[in-house]
Amino acid sequence: MAATQGILLKNGRIIDPANGIDMAADVLIENGKIVSVTEPGKLSGNANAQQIDVAGCWVVPGLIDMHVHLREPGEEYKETILSGTRAASAGGFTAVACMPNTDPVNDCSVVTRMILEKSHGAYARVYPVGTISKSGKGEALAEIGDMKSAGIVAISDDGRPVSDSQLMRRALEYSGNFDLPVICHSEDMYLSRTGVMNEGALSTKLGLKGIPSAAEEIMVYRDIKLAEYTGRPVHIAHASTRESINLIRSAKEKGSPVTAETAPHYFSLTEKAVEGYNTNAKMNPPLRTEEDVASIKEALADGTLDVIATDHAPHSTLEKEVEFDVAANGIIGLETAVPLTLNLVREGVFDEAKMVELLSVNPAKILKVDGGSISEGSIADITVINPEKEFQYTIDKVVSKSKNSPFLGRQLKGMAVLTIVGGDITFSSL
Amino acid sequence: MKTEYKFDHKHILGIAQLSYDDIEYILHTAESFKEISSRSIKKVPTLRGKTIINLFFEPSTRTRLSFEIAAKRMSADTFNISASTSSAVKGETLVDTAKNLQAMNPDVIIIRHSSSGAPTLLTDHIYTSIINAGDGTHEHPSQGLLDLMTVKEKKGKIEGLKVSIIGDIGHSRVAHSNIIGFSKMGAHVSVSGPATFMPVGIDKLGAKVCDSMQEAISDADVVMPLRIQKERQKDPLIPSFREYASHFGITENMFELAKPDAMVMHPGPINRGVELTPEIADGARSVILDQVANGVAVRMALLYLVIGNS
Numbered sequence A: 001m002a003a004t005q006g007i008l009l010k011n012g013r014i015i016d017p018a019n020g021i022d023m024a025a026d027v028l029i030e031n032g033k034i035v036s037v038t039e040p041g042k043l044s045g046n047a048n049a050q051q052i053d054v055a056g057c058w059v060v061p062g063l064i065d066m067h068v069h070l071r072e073p074g075e076e077y078k079e080t081i082l083s084g085t086r087a088a089s090a091g092g093f094t095a096v097a098c099m100p101n102t103d104p105v106n107d108c109s110v111v112t113r114m115i116l117e118k119s120h121g122a123y124a125r126v127y128p129v130g131t132i133s134k135s136g137k138g139e140a141l142a143e144i145g146d147m148k149s150a151g152i153v154a155i156s157d158d159g160r161p162v163s164d165s166q167l168m169r170r171a172l173e174y175s176g177n178f179d180l181p182v183i184c185h186s187e188d189m190y191l192s193r194t195g196v197m198n199e200g201a202l203s204t205k206l207g208l209k210g211i212p213s214a215a216e217e218i219m220v221y222r223d224i225k226l227a228e229y230t231g232r233p234v235h236i237a238h239a240s241t242r243e244s245i246n247l248i249r250s251a252k253e254k255g256s257p258v259t260a261e262t263a264p265h266y267f268s269l270t271e272k273a274v275e276g277y278n279t280n281a282k283m284n285p286p287l288r289t290e291e292d293v294a295s296i297k298e299a300l301a302d303g304t305l306d307v308i309a310t311d312h313a314p315h316s317t318l319e320k321e322v323e324f325d326v327a328a329n330g331i332i333g334l335e336t337a338v339p340l341t342l343n344l345v346r347e348g349v350f351d352e353a354k355m356v357e358l359l360s361v362n363p364a365k366i367l368k369v370d371g372g373s374i375s376e377g378s379i380a381d382i383t384v385i386n387p388e389k390e391f392q393y394t395i396d397k398v399v400s401k402s403k404n405s406p407f408l409g410r411q412l413k414g415m416a417v418l419t420i421v422g423g424d425i426t427f428s429s430l
Numbered sequence B: 001m002k003t004e005y006k007f008d009h010k011h012i013l014g015i016a017q018l019s020y021d022d023i024e025y026i027l028h029t030a031e032s033f034k035e036i037s038s039r040s041i042k043k044v045p046t047l048r049g050k051t052i053i054n055l056f057f058e059p060s061t062r063t064r065l066s067f068e069i070a071a072k073r074m075s076a077d078t079f080n081i082s083a084s085t086s087s088a089v090k091g092e093t094l095v096d097t098a099k100n101l102q103a104m105n106p107d108v109i110i111i112r113h114s115s116s117g118a119p120t121l122l123t124d125h126i127y128t129s130i131i132n133a134g135d136g137t138h139e140h141p142s143q144g145l146l147d148l149m150t151v152k153e154k155k156g157k158i159e160g161l162k163v164s165i166i167g168d169i170g171h172s173r174v175a176h177s178n179i180i181g182f183s184k185m186g187a188h189v190s191v192s193g194p195a196t197f198m199p200v201g202i203d204k205l206g207a208k209v210c211d212s213m214q215e216a217i218s219d220a221d222v223v224m225p226l227r228i229q230k231e232r233q234k235d236p237l238i239p240s241f242r243e244y245a246s247h248f249g250i251t252e253n254m255f256e257l258a259k260p261d262a263m264v265m266h267p268g269p270i271n272r273g274v275e276l277t278p279e280i281a282d283g284a285r286s287v288i289l290d291q292v293a294n295g296v297a298v299r300m301a302l303l304y305l306v307i308g309n310s
């Protein structure tokens, strides 16, 4: 990423809901900052600026994925900070928050610093998330203050949720000293136990152990109650069921400090994708039913859900070309989030501005990081989306090191064509 | 049977994939093979030169032996591999094992595995015909077919009969195959047992779920208690086997509720005194050993039919 002379994005449609803007405009970027946003053709400015015609495209604040597994340190054969951010950039993301369940886990400032060091020269900003508990074991608090000093933006025991409600309460209280949001992977591990897919007629038919939706909802309820009790915000990760949505909605109606996200697969697929024992449809929480999908779409539209995050979870064939019950949970998602979310815009579930809120404005707000707007003077993290460009998502096109996507082979419509991080172009297919 | 009917399955993964006509045809074929086993020279040359591999990842005596006898009575060469899933964890994956076997060019691989869907995984990666000899809690199609054959043989029909399956429905691949198979052939299937044994949505597979054992067994033509899988009792599903026997076991009193000519079946091996009293297991209305005999015939039919299609 060499320093540029400046970039002039011409003739695009600027969609910047944070500033209430949706109009045709040119954007001038210099020294990593947005210098001006002006009517098309009116900007003369820097004659050296690289002029890029983005007619027909949307120019939006850089997309931020607040739930990503980069696998480094420890499982570099699945993904690295470099390969993962390259996939992010190709998918239109200018920043990612990386979950701490690496090996070693990110439970201390040494690991946080190592991640941030490796992120220099990466294709997107990397915001480390630290663990709630030491070693992610759910027993004692991790050194949250030290990790904050080293650069974490949130804490979470994603993938290995905190069962001990007292510990969760203490984490909420203590994180308040450091102004860190707590991201909850809400799951009652006693109830989900050895389940591998959504529980219902289909799990019975396939002979696969089920995970009842109550396993998620019980803990969503607990985490909301603890947020209300402590007055500290929780962010519910990957909400997947209708009743989780209802719980979040009623908490928000009361003014409780709760935000929430879902992932594109929870509004794009149902449990039916598991048929044929497709391990690329195995994730946690599991894919649910049509009814749940409908609720999630509604919740994205009405603001119950604040964020779309991918839960990008790379796994190699070692973990996926195996018996369903022993296959690893999770799918890659960075490169398919934009077209899958655009499907909802095309379906009329929400509009373009809402899409930008879900993928950029709100994650920036929740994590309290830069970005989320195209204001003059703000950092030049910008994503240019061509909503009409179609492509077939085939294995050779996957940028991520792992290829575990249930969307392989699908014809997708709409994609990022240019990604700019701090004024540097990190991805372009123009 | 329609004249244009053709059996066109290369694999037998479950009864769910078989149509009514397929099942009729398999039973018909099995009936014609049954006689071979009663000859003094129990061998026909039908599958001479064919290679059949028994790939068993779970211990099994009777199913494996039944497949082996079926293959040998048709002159096929059989090979048994007893693998354990724990050794697979150490090194070779299931897909690798299957690819290695395929390289030796067998005609059929018969697989038993503790993971539901393991046979399906093989069909995604190799072209050899696969017969599922039981996968996890999914299906055990040859057992389901031999049960259908036995009922048809003894009752002269399947349609309209009341079949009661009792016990650990959730962990039983036999129950799953039977619920699908008997429903498909027009029988009315009732299931009962501890509610902790009833999987969510089992009614969608065609079974009527009865809270009361009496309701499930009343006027039944066929009563099939399932084996309580002692090794699978990690979840707190029942308080004790003693309590199970007294509330859900098939005793003389319980069996009286069924039709006077009702028969009792069991997929074996039996926990005598738990799900079934010895008196009933050995009684005049037990067809348990007929099931075993028909198992060989059904497996001969399956081998013959899939090899014909591969």
Ligand SMILES: [Zn+2]
Pocket (backbone or CB within 6 Å): A158, A159, A185, A237, A238, A284, A285
């Ligand atoms: Zn999670």
